[in-house]
Every structure is written in C-alpha cells, then in structure tokens.
Amino acid sequence: MNQDITLNNEGIEQIALKNYTQQAYLNYSMYVINDRALPNIGDGLKPVQRRIVYAMSELGLKASAKYKKSARTIGDVIGKFHPHGDAACYEAMVLMAQHFTYRYPLVDGQGNWGSQDDPKSFAAMRYTESRLQSYSEVLLGELGQGTVNWKSNFDGTLDEPEILPSRLPNVLLNGGSGIAVGMSTDVPPHNLNEVAKACIYLLDKPKATVAEICRIIKGPDFPTEAELITPKNDIIELYKTGRGSLKVRATYTKEDGEIVINALPYQASGAKVLEQIAAQMQKKKLPMVVDLRDESDHENPTRIVVVPRSNRVDSDVVMSHLFSTTDLEKNYRVNFNMIGINNRPQVKNIVTLLKEWLQFRTTTVKRRLQFRLDKILDRLHILDGLLIAFLNIDEVIKTIRNKDKPKSALVKKFKISELQANAILDLRLRQLAKLEEIKIKAEQKELSAERKSLEQLLKSAARLKTLIKNEIKADAKEFGDERQTPIVERQEAKAFSEAELLSTEPVTVVLSERGWMRAARGHDLDPATLQYKSGDQFKSASKGKSNQFAIFMDSTGRAYSIAAHTLPSARGQGEPVSGRVIPPTGATFEGVTIGADEKDVLIASDAGYGFVGKIKDLISNAKKGKAVLKCPKGSKVLNVFHVSDYENDFIVSVTNEGRMLLFPISELPRLAKGKGNKIIGIPSARVAERIEFVVAMAVLSFEDSLAVHAGRRHHNLKPADLKYYWGERGRRGSKLPRGFQNVDRIDVIVKDEAKQLDG
16 A cells, blocks of 8 residues: 555545645646657657547558548547547647648648648538548558557557657657647757658768768758748757757748748748738838738749838848848747657757667667568468478378368378468368469468578668668658758848838927927928917027937936937927926926937037037937036036037137137047036136126037127127137137127028027
C-alpha cells in the first residue's frame, strides 16, 4: 500500500489533498506531453495525426483510391483509436490537407478545405471528401513489415502502431507546433531535398558539426514564397541551440508605378493585411498611398496592389513601413522540442535531431530486414518439407489415406516438423504435378539468394548504411522539390515617424503676452491683426513648417517643445502654453521659435549675455522643459533669433538707456546651453536692480537696414549709418539720437521689405 494512503475507522482509503493533486497534475502533465502536444522524432506526428493517417490507410484510402467522405474517416478515428471530440479531430485532419499549412501535405482533400486568408473556413466533414496523399507512403509503406511496436487501443479491442515507420525525418519536413504543460514546441518546415542530403552527409561523416550541416540545410522552407530574412549567423545559432526566432517578409514587385505584393509570410492572411493597410489609410497614417486593391485569383493566389500618390514616392520606403506595421513581416518562434527515441521530451540541435532520427531509421530498417528474413526462413522450411513430399509422393499419399492421424505419421516417418506436415496436408491434388516440383525448387533457389543477401546486410554496418542512403535518395527523388522560401539579407524594416507622416505645410506660430499659443497656416499672416483675449496682445511669432517643433522660451531660460501640428488653430484664441508644459512658479513665456533641427539661433538674456546654438539643442520631450540659458540675477530671456549666416551676419543690441552696439555674430561662441558671452556691456548691479537692461536685439546681414521704433516715431538706419554703432563685443555701445533713446522695438529691413524680428 502507498505510504501516503491511510485507512480511516470505516476502512475507507484516505490521501492528503496536497499529495493527490500533485500526483494527479503530474499524471496529466505527462499525458499531455507524451500523448497529445509534442511530436515524436521518429515520424514527426502527434498521436491524433498518427491515428488519422493509420485509420485512413486501414480504410484503403491510398492516393490511388477513390475519395471517401471525411465524416467516415473521423468516425473511424474517434470510434476506434482517438476518443476525443470530432471537431478537434477533423481540424487536425484539415491542417494535414492544407498546402499552405503543411509543406508536404499528408491528406488529399476534395471540397472546401479552407483558404490562406481563413484557414478555419473549411466545410463540415459531412461535405468534404478525402484520401491520403502519395507522400503518406513515406510514413506507411513499411508498416506491415514488423518495423514498429503495436499497442492496444483505448478499449483493448484493436491494435494500433505506437509510431509509424517513417522513411524520412518528417518532424523536420512538415514541422509542427504544440503547447504542453511547462513546455512547448515550434518546429518550422524544411525542404525535403536539403534534409535528405544532410542525412546522407551525416551517415558518411557522423562527426559533422552544425556549421557543416547548415551548408546543406540553409534554413526552414515554408510553404509560401515569402522571403526568410533572418541573418545567416542567427540561423546557425538557432540550429546549434534548438531555440531562436525567424523573420519572414512578403515579396513585392513594381509594375507601372504600383506596388504589387505577390507572396505573404507563412500563416499570414491577405484579408487581414488589407484591413491593416486600410486602417492606416483611414487614420491618415499613409498619406503617400491613395488606393489599395485585392486582385488575387486562382492564377495569382496572392496579388495585393498598393497605389502610391505619385511617382516621387519611394516604394521601398513605403514597404519598409508596411513591413514594420502589418503582417507583411512576421516573426516565428523556433523550439526543437520533441519526444526522442527514449520517449522523453528534449530540445535538440539539428545534428542531435538528425542523428537520433537516423538511429531510429537504422533500427526500423534492421527490424524490416529481420522480419523479411524470418519470413524467408519459414518459407524455406516449408519448401524443404514440400520437396520431401514430392520426392516421396506415393508414400505420402498412402500414409494420408491409411492413417487416422496422418500428420503425426508424416512427422515420424519423414522426420519433418509439424509446420511442414501441415503444409503437405494442405496441398491440393493439382499441386502434385511434376511442374510444381520445378516451381518449388526455383522458389527455393530465389529465396536462398535473398536470405543470403539479407544476412549479409544485417551483419555488415557498411552495407546497411548504404541501403539506408539509397532508400533516402530514392524517396528524395520521388517526393523532393525546389526550395520555396528564398533566404535573403534585408535591412530592418522601419515605420514612419509621426513627423514623416505629417504634411509639411508652412505655419506661423503666435505667442501672446499672457502666454497663449496658436498656429496659422501660411507665412503671410500679420499676427498683430489677430483677435486676442481682453487685456492680452501679440508678443512674438515665428515661421516654420507643420512637421517641426514650436519652441517656447520662459523667462528663466528653459525651453519647451510642442509639435506644431498639435497647436490650436489661429482662427480661435488658442490655449495657454502652461496647459501643455510645467514651467517654474512665476515664470512667464517670453518668445517662440520654430525651424529645422540644424538651424542656427541666437539665445540671449536682457543682461546682455548670449550664445549661438541650434534648434535641436532646444528640443526636449520633458514637460518641465530643458534648461538652456543661464540668466544672471535679475535678468530674463529675450526671444530666440534665427541666424542665416553665422560667419557673415551681425548682431545689434539696444539697451533701455538708448545705447546700441553692432558687431559680427561670429564673435559669440557656439554652445548647446550655458550663460554665453557678453554681448553689450551693462553692469551686473544695474541689471539686478532692473535699472539698465537690453530692450531689443536683432540679427542682420551686411546689406540690411534697421528701423528703430520709439513710441509713434521711428528712425531708419541705412548700412552706412550703422557703421557709427559698430564696436567690439562687450562694449557699452553708442547713444541713439535724441528722441529715439526710449526704444520699443527694432525692425530689420531686407531689400526694402520690412521683416520684424521679435525684439
């Protein structure tokens, strides 16, 4: 009695619930692993698949037979061998018939057996008919030749094979997937010719390495013509460890400016791909595609046409995006986990797998040869007895006629076995003719030669190896085909960024005094004419494109980036910048700029310090912004000014006391962040007490003029006039004319067209 089981007072067995559940779950796990989910290395089949193939062979449904209703086959399978649901059993049968699921289908179906778009759209088993494919002969051809062990079925009334005597490593050819308890398997299909050559190579060179085998088996061969784009080194590593992943990509061609997809990855649905592309088009994520068509038919099972907006659209870039975002590119997990010849699950590398299968095949061939040899020896034994009977025909006839127990008499008189005596007694009168004696001697001679050949094969490992090689070559010649999945190296697919998907429309970003923002289409807008909230007014504006970032500078020197296409329209009054970002307490927004990442900009404080940076230095995804300019005590940031030519442009700055200084902007350093260098000389104490500070600043070229505005008055300074204000960087500058020293703003005049820079 099990020590975990005890008897109570009433004599009832008891077991701890913990022990019972552990044992029950362990039993269930072992059943699922060995008898349901994992394929056997010998024939590459799970029990349900093996039972379907065997039941069909018992029904006589060979490749040359007439089709028979699938319901009849399923009835036999679940009634005799597999007591499970008919729907699950029929689905397993359907998968073995689908040419787009199995690389080498085992079942030949007639009727609706599903499509690549919807593999489960097959008709009910009462409507479809089936028989075995000719390839199934590889699994069944040697079944009745003593090659495998047999076991009783679930009710003990019939026998079924424990495994099928496969002549090829079907576990690699058709692959398979399954989920057991605590483990799973995912074996991709392979090309028959390549696997057969690898087996022959291993028979000749048992110490071959994975790298050598990978020169023969290039990689998996799926039943679709999509490309396998996994790097070669990754494939070799996969075969070394038995685990890894594969990447398969659809193929396409270009026809008259259109993109034609003509092959999909394994188990990818064309209908689903169309839905995925159409969904992106509806969400404006594919603005460069204007039309999508499905032109698939019987001649072209896969033909999806993608129509670009114009010939300027790069088809390869569009497809790279689609590979990244749709099922046009799929990843497949690989796990060579299977039941080995020791009946235990194990993950195997490619060499171990093939060697173990060759061991299985060698044992199978030996059993077949021994079975045939035993049959020949039995027949020769009987023929020896028949020959004795023919040589003594009269005495045999006399003994049979006169004796009550002729068998015993024959055994005693002619010193033959009971088996031989039975064969003599079973002879017909017509077989007593002289011609039959000649036939017996001829058969005896023929069988003796075959016996000698079989004995030589069984005794010689070299001859046995040659036989196995020749049989593998013969099957490869009959059932092999060309590789369907090309292996190519491709660049990694890349989806379009949000900026790339946006149209690059010109926009003008506007900032108000109270920190409200908005964006208007075009560059012809006069921001001062827009409507503002009561008590608010225009402060700053900058021109750029809708796919760029609008950068807002606060008074503490922090920069905040907001995508321009997300800004509210200028038709309304906008929204506060502080609604999107988190500025420090008390900070105000002093300016806005927008432009290309590499655009040079002047960043300065009203303390008279600044430097030249790039737009990309100001961009940050953080809501709290990015500290860019270090402002001296009491100072704040001026607006950001665009620099057209760092080597030739000039910077002009004006203080509240009417002092103006002009010098080459190249005298300022290029920095990503910091305080910068002194632009115009103002004592720090006067800045801290807000006695003196910069009120306006601008960047201009050698030919530009400058308009100085003071109240309602303005004064134009031509290039010749500006020479008076030239000086060294950091100087105090020269005084503006009387009446223009209380400067409000300065405008740069470019070739007679006023261009206001936010000052």
